[in-house]
Amino acid sequence: xxxxxxxxxTGALFSAGCSEIxxxxxxxxxxxxxxxxxxxxxxxxxxxxxxxxxxxxxxxDDGRTSDxxxxxxxxxxxxxxxxxxxxITTARSRLTDAHAAYLAFADATDPTLVDVTAATQVSVSDVxxxxxxxxxxxxxxxxxxxxxxxxxxxxxSGVADFLATGIRYQSSANAAYSKFTFVLDRLYxxxxxxxxxxxxxxxxxxxxxxxxxxxxQSETDRDDVQSFDAISATIYDEKVAQLDREMTGFETLADxxxxxxxxxxxxxxxxxxxxxxxxxxAAEQYVTASERLGTATETLETLDAPTAVESAVTELTxxxxxxxxxxxxxxxxxxxxxxxxxxxRDERFDDAISALQTSQVAVDxxxxxxxxxxxxxxxx
Numbered sequence: 001x002x003x004x005x006x007x008x009x010t011g012a013l014f015s016a017g018c019s020e021i022x023x024x025x026x027x028x029x030x031x032x033x034x035x036x037x038x039x040x041x042x043x044x045x046x047x048x049x050x051x052x053x054x055x056x057x058x059x060x061d062d063g064r065t066s067d068x069x070x071x072x073x074x075x076x077x078x079x080x081x082x083x084x085x086x087x088i089t090t091a092r093s094r095l096t097d098a099h100a101a102y103l104a105f106a107d108a109t110d111p112t113l114v115d116v117t118a119a120t121q122v123s124v125s126d127v128x129x130x131x132x133x134x135x136x137x138x139x140x141x142x143x144x145x146x147x148x149x150x151x152x153x154x155x156x157s158g159v160a161d162f163l164a165t166g167i168r169y170q171s172s173a174n175a176a177y178s179k180f181t182f183v184l185d186r187l188y189x190x191x192x193x194x195x196x197x198x199x200x201x202x203x204x205x206x207x208x209x210x211x212x213x214x215x216x217q218s219e220t221d222r223d224d225v226q227s228f229d230a231i232s233a234t235i236y237d238e239k240v241a242q243l244d245r246e247m248t249g250f251e252t253l254a255d256x257x258x259x260x261x262x263x264x265x266x267x268x269x270x271x272x273x274x275x276x277x278x279x280x281x282a283a284e285q286y287v288t289a290s291e292r293l294g295t296a297t298e299t300l301e302t303l304d305a306p307t308a309v310e311s312a313v314t315e316l317t318x319x320x321x322x323x324x325x326x327x328x329x330x331x332x333x334x335x336x337x338x339x340x341x342x343x344x345r346d347e348r349f350d351d352a353i354s355a356l357q358t359s360q361v362a363v364d365x366x367x368x369x370x371x372x373x374x375x376x377x378x379x380x
Contacts, residue, residue, distance in 0.1 A: 084149045087141035091156045094134035098163045099230045101126040113239045118173035118246045119308035127167040131160045158224030165216040172209035176250050188365040192265045206250040213243045249306040256296045263292030268368040279338035286331035293324035315361045322359035326352045
């Protein structure tokens, strides 16, 4: 057919004279399969028709996307990522409330956790209700978290434990502190009959607080606060050190007060023997008093006293030391009296009174000290 068309066209051109022969439109031959703008030749090859108006043809969009991201594509957070991020935000807010409630108990202008001591009265629920809500928010977060998110979740959980356990410790430590002040009052009243039981209760309260301290140290870590700006690692360390001092302090004080109680009781009995001129018996009792009070003095002098009881410990140390020294001089006076060495007896008695008067607290608060001083004034 193409041959007949060509011959007819050639004849017409020759009949028209010397006219220009115009070739038919050219086609571009492709070796692959025919596309939307392609035609298939008789030999099965495809040819793409090039538009004669200069426009380009575009293949239709079949709805498929490339497997490779373009330069403008970015990672989009998943629903799980967003939920975890929201849980973290909520937890931080709750922990901020818990921290503020903790600090509200402190008697300071710009307080930190260290300003809440064993002497501070607290309300546990004021802190724990916020810490519990923070922990709940974290527990309800999806498990499909990134490593970074999981680290933050774990650390904030540690902060919640730190605040909740810490405030429970404060409550128990305050109970130990209150018992200490009561025991100290009974000691100065020389109520020797009730002191053993009260000292036992002081130990019990201290042990309860110490359980919370152990829990805090085993279940929290200073790295936890890296995810919570309100508490620095320095404050964390100082708070843990404070708890250690308080627990060591109350344990040591229980031992020291027990020794002082024994010493004062022996001192009181010895005074009775001394004023009755039973110098031999008095000397033996004064030895016991001096030894027990001297041991207590050494213990208290080496104690790193907690801030909450520091002034009380300083006074108690002075009392124990003064009475121990006075008892040693009274022992010497008693032995001199037992040997009828009256001048030596009087001299050592004077020394004893001077030693006792080095502690104004002992003079003001201990009847046994006041009575022996008054006896000295009457007889010397």
